[in-house]
Amino acid sequence: MSEHGLAREPADDDEPRARDPRPVVDRTELTPPSEVAREALNRAKAAARAKGLRPGSPARRSPLAEPRKDQGKGPNARDPQLMSDVVGRLLRDKGWTAEVSVGGVVGRWREIVGAQVADHCTPETFEDKVLVVRTDSTAWATQVRLLVPTLLRRLAEEVGEGVVEQVTVLGPSGPSFRRGRRTVRGPGPGDTYG
Secondary structure (H helix, E strand, O other), rough: OOOOEEEEEOOOOOOOOOOOOOHHHHHHHOOOOOHHHHHHHHHHHHHHHHOOOOEEEEEEEOOOOOOOOOOOOOOOOOOOOHHHHHHHHHHHOOEEEEEHHHHHHHHHHHHHHHHHHHHHHHEEEOOEEEEEEEEEEEHHHHHHHOOHHHHHHHHHHOOOOOOOOEEEEOOOOOOOOOOOOOOOOOOOOOOOOO
């Protein structure tokens, strides 16, 4: 009985076989690598032909495709473009020019309104042609309200006529005295904010 529990049939000769000293490659017949690659390529081409593809031939253009524009002299759509031109075209196509120009004004707020006004007044939002500005005191809110016509004229020079039609001036926002889960309604703080 063998070590795996199966009965072993007695061999014709119980002598150990002589080991062949030749390498495995010499003892077996292997297909050369170049022949294996050629057969794989032929199989891939046959599979492509079965799908209707033509491997190895130049691509055919569809009759519905646009004619090639890169033939001829002069600039065309495939030439490199300046970044400013591309971004400008994107802004025009999406209708973002007014918002971006007002954003530029907000970025240059100190130059446009002057250092003294910019120290006490900051732009908050711009929606529907209305620029909302917040001041740091009620006195500056009154002062900026008096300067609104001048501010509108200056903004029209910077971003164009009709982009900003109204400027809303807000005073400072007061602190919130609501603390905790339960609050009592009442007149609020004695001081005025705004």
